[in-house]
Amino acid sequence: MFLSGPSAATALPGHRAEPSESRAGLVFLLMFLLLAAGIIAAGWLYCRNYEKQFRAGIERQLSVIADLKAGDLAQYRKERLADGSLFFQNAPFAALVRRFLEQPEDADAQRQLQIWLGKYQPFYGQVRLLDARGVTRLSSPAGLPAVSSAVAKGVSDVLRSGQVTMQDFYRSEQDQRIHLGVLTPIFDEQDARRPLGVVFLRMDPETYLYPFIERWPTASLTAETLLVRREGNEAVFLNELRFQTNSALNLRMPLDRVALPAAQAALGREGFMEGVDYRGVPVVAVLRAIPDSPWSLVARMDAAEAYRPMREQLWQVVLMAGVLLFGAGAFAGLLWRRQRVRFYRERAETEDEARRFATVVKDSNDAVTISDFEGQITAWNRGAELMYGYSEEEALQMNIWRITPEAKRAEKKAFIDRLVAGEAISSFETQRVTKDGRILDVWLTVTKLMDQAGKPIGIASTERDITERKRAVEEVHRLNAELEQRVAERTAQLQAVNEELESFGYSVSHDLRAPLRHVMGFADLLQKEAGSSLSEKSLCHLKTISQAAQRMGELIDDLLAFSRAGRVALQKTGVNLDELVRETMGGFQADTTERHIAWEIHPLPAVWADHALLRQALVNLVSNAVKFTGARAEAKIEIGCAPNTNGETVIFIRDNGAGFDPKYASKLFGVFQRLHSSAEFEGTGIGLANVRRVIRRHGGRTWAEGAVEGGATFYFSIPKQKEDIHGN
């Protein structure tokens, strides 16, 4: 699974960022930015709107105050001029003035004028009658000093213009205080062009005007109203300022300070403005020109104060936006986190699996490599490092051809072509070459890697070093061959031995028999030819010679039979033991006619055996029984089948003969082993050895039970085989 798809990329953790994860992060970031932009835009619009409205409110408020004050000031001026106008073109008053000026001693005129002036004196601080030269002729209160130069100048102006005129703010030369007043020209009642003098009503602004101006209808820490007038290129402040003492008529500002509301007002501008006041502090102001006057009014307030509610409001909005932004951010973040947690959990699960696979792959002793179709290696595990000797770092710079031996390149190229063509190739045996030039036999298993679109991108290859295994297999083959060779040699040796034995037997047959025959033959001839002349004793010697030779012949025959029993190939057939025993018994009939032998033959099974050899064994056993019962008047021989066990047929032959000492039972079946003397029982001592050999060759066993003079029982077993024929 690991090598079957693009998940193979996880085999190289950290080589590539997680695309889906960063994409998710980007989505959340975008979401947050969108929300934030919305919040900021909404806040900004709200602020803009609010600010606009608030400014409009401030403007309205300032305008109302400014209008009110301007109106009042205009009214004030009008009233003052109206006061002055009472004396203007007042014929009786003019007549009185003319009389008083022409005849200063005219007490009546003076008295009447004094009454006029006295009437105004309570409302104006000083009321004077000046002559055309500006000299004070009469005053209330009386005895006032001469007028200030500003007033003197105004007298000549007013006489020239012939209009009731306001004497604007001036500083008195006597008391250094600021005053203003109304100048009313008095002309001759008869000759209207002849100026007589001027009535001057002097006002102290401190009593009404300044307090009025300074008064602000609402509670404010910085709001104030101020009056300016233009003098040349300067704006002159006319009243005492809230934040600067001794400013009236002293404080002047150049008109080119465009941000200065006072300068703008002095230039005649009207309306709302924001600027910087005389203190250098940002302010909001409304400018108004006072009609029919050089005055301009400025109603101003510190921007800080004016806008404080707005600022506060804006800050609240900003704060709220901030809270909203934070909330949005937190929300997006929370969503992102949750998404990430889910993502990482999922990825952790898949990665966990992938890592397990990757660990298995990384630590595998098999070389696991990934290469593209050009053969460039892109992955190289520890097994590959160990197998080929190139480190991962080296290998990733390498082409797969580097580990392909010259002889296998064509094969490899053909194989890649077939793989690209879509042929399914799983495993095959090939060779690889290591860094130090050794050629390895490898078992190669390959998988074509696809990307998510199903496009083939490379080959994953697992290579197992089978060099050792092959060597081992070859070693096993070699050992087998060696073993076979040895077996063949041994067989040949055995065959040679067998052949030697055979030729030995052959020689025995021929060469040992012939001398015996000669011994016997010539002994017989001697007896025939010289028998009559020989003594009894000599004849006995001749007989002994013949008997010895005969016995030698029997020994040779038995030995040959014994040797043959060990050599000839077994030819197994189903042997009917009943028949075989009867046949064997028949062979002894002739020799035992003079004896009393009670034969007891039990029913016998069929066995799977070599007929001739088994017959030989039976003959030996039966002849033994016949032989060793020779001394019994009533011999008894029993042949039967013992209750069988372990898949064997067990045959016994029991007699009541001489028996044997059980402690020598083990010697019974040895070659030339005899438990009885030749004088007692004749025999070669080969019979039982032959029996054992025959039975052993059938895979059976032989054993015997007996007691001295207590008879003997000989057993042999023949293994039962599938082919055994029962009850036949």
Added chain:
Amino acid sequence: METETGNIKNILLVEDDPRDVELTLTALEEHHLANKVLVVHDGAEALDYLYRRGQFNMRAGGDPIVVLLDLKMPKVNGLEVLKTIKDDEGLKIIPVVVLSSSRETPDLIECYKHGVNAYVVKPVDFAEFMKAVQQLGIFWAAINEPPPQTGSGATSITEGGSP
């Protein structure tokens, strides 16, 4: 005439052992057959005789009525002689009786395979040996009708070789 006839040696005994030759001839003598026996002492001589070559190139007489052949002999052994006789179109009609000490199965098989006419084991016991050889002699010399062209009156076997 009788002596002449009696002198016709038409039984070929191939036997290397002089004692066996003596015992065999003794046995045959009892039935007066010994004078019909020509003895050669190995296979090579036997073949020389049959093919009339070497010392026998001038011999008279035809083929023997029977060849009594020992198996174990120096030079050319009995089995080889048997093979030669039975492979020769001219000789194969001559009856061959193997006289051997061996009753080993391979010997028997080989001999019968190569067309032996009889196989007689020489008994160790002298009485039995006498009986066997005498019976053999009577059978082949008197009872058996020999193939034509062998042992006829016109054929004579002259004594050759040393005893």
